[in-house]
Amino acid sequence: MKKISKITVWVLFAISIILTVLYVLNIKGDSLDAWTYTYLNWAYVMVGLSVLLIILLPILTFRQRTVKVKSLLLILAIAVVLVGGSYLLAPGTPVTMATGVVKEGTVVKITDTALYMTYILIAFSAIAIIGGSVYNALKKN
16 A cells, blocks of 8 residues: 555656646746646645545544544544635635736635645644754753
8 A cells, every 4th residue: 555655646746747847838838828727727636635635544544543533533623624714714816817817716716725725734834843843952951
């Protein structure tokens, strides 16, 4: 199972790199909007896959690990609060594209939600890294 997950991660990483390179190469081209939609759709797939795995993996691996039901429910609740809070915080205001086309609606709301989830997770990661470093430094002294 570890080998399959490793291969899957590398394939998704390679697809992301290829799409990023192709997007950057076509920034000055006529099909910028098409590449932007392709890039955004890939981002939606990755965010959806991440949220799905956050919810499903603890449930699927419940028997293999010695995790109590209470901690599993806490993880699921945190994931739901993160996604729900990000959705509520996302303004979903219309966006004017480089070509002058105005985009609005659910696409903008989902994009804003994914950005807010990213910002929140980066903030929590930074706090955990700094807090862990400070804790370890104080613990050694």
